Amino acid sequence: MIMYCNKMDQLCNIFIKNLCLYIYMTELIWKCFRCNLSFKDEDVAELHKQISNHSVTKVKTLVV
């Protein structure tokens, strides 16, 4: 029984660790597909949109 609990604990820890990693490594950015530029800041993305008249899309990306 004790061993079983430990195993559950371990599984739980692994799950939480992975979840944190996933949240940490995913980031929302704004991307302009016409110039292939990505912006981390919404203000900058908005500025680019106004200056160049390009459409900027919000995308989720993996950060390594």
Ligand SMILES: [Zn+2]
């Ligand atoms: Zn652009």
